[in-house]
Amino acid sequence: MSAALARPFYLRDTTTIARELLGCELVCNSETGAASGLIVETEAYLGRHDPASHAFGGRRTRRTEILYAPGGHAYIYLVYGLHLCLNLSTGPTDTPECVLIRALQSLTGMPLMRQRRQQVPDERLAAGPGRLCRALGVSKEMNGSDLTGGGPLLVRPGQRVTAEAIGVSARIGVDYAGAARSWPLRFFMRGNPCVSRP
DNA sequence: TTGCCGATTACCT
DNA sequence: GGTAATCGGCAAC
Numbered sequence: 001m002s003a004a005l006a007r008p009f010y011l012r013d014t015t016t017i018a019r020e021l022l023g024c025e026l027v028c029n030s031e032t033g034a035a036s037g038l039i040v041e042t043e044a045y046l047g048r049h050d051p052a053s054h055a056f057g058g059r060r061t062r063r064t065e066i067l068y069a070p071g072g073h074a075y076i077y078l079v080y081g082l083h084l085c086l087n088l089s090t091g092p093t094d095t096p097e098c099v100l101i102r103a104l105q106s107l108t109g110m111p112l113m114r115q116r117r118q119q120v121p122d123e124r125l126a127a128g129p130g131r132l133c134r135a136l137g138v139s140k141e142m143n144g145s146d147l148t149g150g151g152p153l154l155v156r157p158g159q160r161v162t163a164e165a166i167g168v169s170a171r172i173g174v175d176y177a178g179a180a181r182s183w184p185l186r187f188f189m190r191g192n193p194c195v196s197r198p
Numbered sequence: 199t200t201g202c203c204g205a206t207t208a209c210c211t
Numbered sequence: 212g213g214t215a216a217t218c219g220g221c222a223a224c
Contacts, residue, residue, distance in 0.1 A: 032206085043205070045205075053205090054205085054220095056209070059221090059222075061221075062220085063219085063220060063221090065200075076203060077205090077219090077220090078204095078217095078218070078219065079204060079205065079219095079221090080204060080206050080207080080216080080217070080218085081216075081217035081218035081219070082206070082207075082216065082217055082218080083206050083207065085205060085206085087205085099204060102205085105204090105207070118208085128206070129205070129206075130206050130207060131206085134209050148200075171205070172205075172206095173204085174205060176203090176204080177205095
């Protein structure tokens with residue numbers, strides 16, 4: 001079993017990290033049990049200069065504060081009053097960028113994931129940002145936790161993914177962001193059935 | 199303090 | 212295809 005990705009991994013270019021996270025294993029040790037999956041879909045959010053980012057224009061509030069810390073922390077927030085989204089912060093201090101984890105291929109803890117989710121095929125257990133938080137047992141109390149050691153969340157190196165195997169598209173659900181709505185910042189494993197949508 | 203709206207999902211026709 | 216659910220963040224008043 002390989003060790004968690006360490007700080008230097010997270011201090012680099014956000015788009016590069018979003019690509020390299022594909023094929024890595026995301027592990028969540030919640031109070032109700034552990035589960036993990038291969039990351040098969042991500043999106044990059046480029047902070048100050050990205051109208052789709054919560055930190056656009058350098059916006060700094062209680063919610064976004066963690067993004068200004070060094071990369072390698074969890075940024076977890078509630079959307080639509082119902083669902084949590086899990087992001088991994090990236091870049092050095094004062095660079096409020098992050099990568100949204102959009103889908104996993106479940107790997108360990110599958111009975112628990114099935115129990116946490118409604119009756120769905122295994123491929124759909126974590127096929128979406130809200131779904132994967134539910135399946136893994138991610139909670140908002142995990143917001144701000146350090147991904148590089150000691151916390152409930154961590155990422156391990158996993159499968160090697162070639163450039164040809166990576167699909168690229170515009171991000172999902174950011175139609176409000178003007179021209180940024182079409183920026184090619186969504187990355188996914190081509191042909192993987194666990195991606196949130198084709 | 200008010201009011202709008204969202205980095206979604208499930209279920210409806 | 213359409214939309215209800217549900218509430219915290221945030222900007223404006």
